[in-house]
Amino acid sequence: MNEIFGNPVLAKALPEAIVETLQMVGISAFFTVLIGLPLGVFLHVTAPGGLRPMPVTNRVMSDVIVNITRSIPFAILMVALIPLARLLTGTSLGPVAASVSLSIGTIPFFARLGETCLRDVHIGKIDAAQVMGSTTMQVINKVMLRESLPALVAAATTTVVTLVGYSAMAGLVGGGGLGKLAYNYGFQRFDVTVMVVTIVLIIVLVQIIQLLGEWIARSLDHR
């Protein structure tokens, strides 16, 4: 105990690191859902056999997404996007700048997950809504999104957990946060205490996110 509380690095840098990590995860989670969800809806609705099939656009979008998520390792994507971060936020350092590349890294991931959730809405429900005289937007809002909400929350939870992992990586290239703390002190200076504390904190953070997400998803699910 004394080792933890007496550690000067932890006393001085830990609170700031926690705040930075939460900032990175919070900001990028917000933008990921904000942009990723409509993108997922678009992918689903424009797919062949969807509500508004647009085969070519759909194909192109799918390919772009697959290439971002599958082909480019996140570590490289993050570094490559530093100029964009500077353009958007005016700086290449700190949690806000890191959120740019974090968001761009996870938006396609969440869009794919979201698309899968929407695809799982039973086709009979879509038919029923259309026969009632729903517009396309009404089908999307009142049926697709509403019926897949529990699954979407679960998908968002998975995405945020992924973001926690990515944020640690972002810490190494100027994002700050727990990742930077663990690397700079735990790794470079062989401070085992710092390393252990950061790891435990990240595990706790992921657990909280996971439990919260599951709880929300369950309370929304009436099946």
Add this chain to the structure above:
Amino acid sequence: MITVTDLRKVYRQGKKEVVALDGVTLSVPKGSIHGIIGHSGAGKSTLVRCLTLLDRPTSGSVSIDGTELSSVKDSEIRTARRRIGMVFQHANLMDSRTAAGNVAHPLELVKTPKDQAQAKVAGLLKLVGLEGFENAYPSQLSGGQRQRVGIARALASDPDVLLCDEPTSALDPATTDEILDLIQDLTTRLQLTVLIITHEMNVVKRVCDSVSLLFKGRIIEHGALQDVAGDLESKLARALLPLPPSESLHGSLEDGPVLEILFAGDSAKEPVITGVARHFDIDLNVLAGSVETLGGQQFGHLRVQLDRNADFEAVLDYLHARGISAKRATSDAPAPESPVQYLATGEKK
């Protein structure tokens, strides 16, 4: 009143053309229930999709009370759809909405004021016998109750036509009867025009006023229930009044001619069999029989073997003179592609 005229739907599968509907014509008057029966692949689903405009027919027309539906512009398609209420096999309710929420769904789409919608939903739930279940989610309801919610939802937009696609195929026999009774009751009460698409003969027997037999995209037989049931030659009669396969053609009166008899209505009440026996002084052996009340009228379908010495033609004449259809029984093993072979004929087990 719904009128379907020469409806055709052709799908393209690569270079091949698949004719799903090959000129379907039918008309159902207001306040009556019409059954469309056929086994899977007959074109039932395609017909439903064309009637609800989920698919555009290739040619032909669908009209309700003289208003053409099949040729409306895309922008008017939603208004047109609201004239048809649809009941699905699995109810297709929204799991995230309560019973009341599901019934209110069609009302929300046209921005019905809240208090007005609420009153209407309460009324509809009462109409289908679900008072007190307003706040229940579909997962908390039984299959029959879910289907009742589905019916209430279908009626929410005050449709002229109720289209039921296999409404009871996922329900047990008792619940099936309840739901069919409800549909029948609503038909007279609200003066609806009802189309029931089904593969169960039992549904037709129980509620339909008229029936069409759909086979390979065509209606090959149709008419009022009493008319088709009373016609010995009709395929529907064989399905409505089924007899066991004719392996049992040979009874105890070996080699005697076998007769198939179909009597309907008043003639069903006369003692036909004993009449023949007495008149010709011969023995008769009933090999198989099926008796049903269809559309409020009694029908009997019998397979009877006569004494080998009986004058077959004279017996036929005797029966025909009394308005009873009769013919020599043929080995009636249905052809492999018989339109009625796979139809569920009896009660569900």
